[in-house]
Amino acid sequence: MKTLIELKGVGKSFRSADGSARAVLEGVDFRLAEGEIVSLLGQSGSGKSTLLRILAGLIPADAGDVRYREQPLHGPARGIAMVFQSFALFPWLTVQQNVELGLEARGMAPAERAARAVAAIQLIGLAGFEGALPRELSGGMRQRVGIARALVVEPEILLMDEAFSALDVLTGERLREEILALWTSRRMPTKAMLVVSHNIQEAVLMADRVLIFASDPGRVRCQLSVQLPRPRDPDSAEVRQLVDEVYALMTAGTGRRPAGEPAALPLAHRLPQADVSRMDGLLELLADDLFAGHADLPKLAEETELTDHELLPLTQGLSLLGLAQLADGDLHMTPLGRRYVDGDHTLRQQLFGQQLLATVPLAAHIRHSLEQESSGELPQEPFLRLLSDSLDAAEAERVLRTAIEWGRHGEVFEYDYRTGVIRLPEGRQEMAEG
Structure with missing residues (x-):
């Protein structure tokens, strides 16, 4: 041709x-x-x-x-x-x-x-x-x-x-x-x-x-x-x-950060645009008898009526956090994912926050920065500027919004939508001030 x-x-x-x-x-x-x-x-x-x-x-x-x-x-x-x-x-x-x-x-x-x-x-x-x-x-x-x-x-x-x-x-x-x-x-x-x-x-x-x-x-x-x-x-x-x-x-090569990945990743990593409640729902469906812990992605898309544009970020988010694993176009629940699904709301928050800090360097970077401040709080602008070194302005804002939503769910930090300030959770803030 x-x-x-x-x-x-x-x-x-x-x-x-x-x-x-x-x-x-x-x-x-x-x-x-x-x-x-x-x-x-x-x-x-x-x-x-x-x-x-x-x-x-x-x-x-x-x-x-x-x-x-x-x-x-x-x-x-x-x-x-x-x-x-x-x-x-x-x-x-x-x-x-x-x-x-x-x-x-x-x-x-x-x-x-x-x-x-x-x-x-x-x-x-x-x-x-x-x-x-x-x-x-x-x-x-x-x-x-x-x-x-x-x-x-x-x-x-x-x-x-x-x-x-x-x-x-x-x-x-x-x-x-x-x-x-x-x-x-x-x-x-x-x-x-x-x-x-x-x-x-x-x-x-x-x-x-x-x-x-x-x-x-x-x-x-x-x-x-x-x-x-x-x-x-x-x-x-x-x-x-x-x-x-x-x-x-x-989905090949997506998901969890490989061991030894450099700490500079928070400035470059494009977090999947995955809503926490939707990730929870997808994991619960995966645990259901219909799938028994593992699902073919096309079948999962059909069952959830999600488009590929909606489904793939959710699967990548679950994989990144270690709650599920992507392999050969299938989504498999991990033992940690099973523990998460079986847990109450408090345990889910604890596991989510633990995995967030362990697998998402941006979240760990924000948390560490807050702990270094006597007030336990910082405006969002410095983190946006850091992300803008590697991403365009719109993508930098989207990535930070995702990290903030995940961080709030895992009680890693809190966010004031009125002022744009990120702060440690109340108990942790008191410890930082002390």
Whole structure:
């Protein structure tokens, strides 16, 4: 297959709050060939969207080589179009005017661009809505407009950045199936697609290759070839087996901090965005007779009705704390997890706090800092600044919020949401003052 776009050793960094460089992508090697669909999976904040913007020519790479049709890519290319998660429509323009924008920017005559826009709108199933405004459309219809706007320029490469994730499940599935039908029938001009997704089943149903992206910095960690004919039945044994394989690849290497990991980890470790009550509920379900302490992740997702984006952080949080263990795409309860589930509220808090201090260096760092203060309290800002050395501002705040929520549950420290002050629990504070 002929290579359309290729990346070699691509890196991208952004400036942190203190002016230092923070690597988002490093050493990314990737090729997209004519006639293939590739799905890209990875944790939030791993740099997937940044990679797509480099491929679209919207931002430059800081290192490495980016080539489209063997020529260096230095900006937006006519043969590459992108569909965004947020629809990105102009609310004051009609459907047809939104679709025509790219053609207008290229200087196409009004009559020709109108004809092209009408054809794209019909292709994507919105005939009759050319004069409607975005506010008059459902979410699925607005995303169709975004796809029509990308297809109207007849791109060779279509980049889709979580294009179905903002839609309800049924609407997303229907739109995905229609895109695949257009692809299979060759009614769309696109010769290759790269689809960023959080949905493992969606990736397996769509792609010829599934790439797993690592984080901090982002890079391709592994890939899986999917050679099943389309359309693919999500309930078939072949698809289920591939979904299991991707779950195993996604969870490989996640979880507890290896022994001997450096203490600098609190400034770099991206804590999973896992709610404590949901982790408790998942562990209780795992202990139930239905699973008897171990579960296949796809089955667990089906039973809990959680999306992959919701489930994986919860399993990673339980694994990080030593309450469960991830192995080969399965979640196994540990003896400590069993003791936790069987315990009363007080014992659960004690075990959670003990494991938090032992396995999450950020929490241990906060606790130690508080114990060094005679008042037993500190504002959150110094910890945010430390995290911002390695994470962007939004991710640093998210990680600190997670650590605070976990710390409050384990009675490791308390937090005043009004003042933003972190303090030792009341009894511990008195000991520090004494």
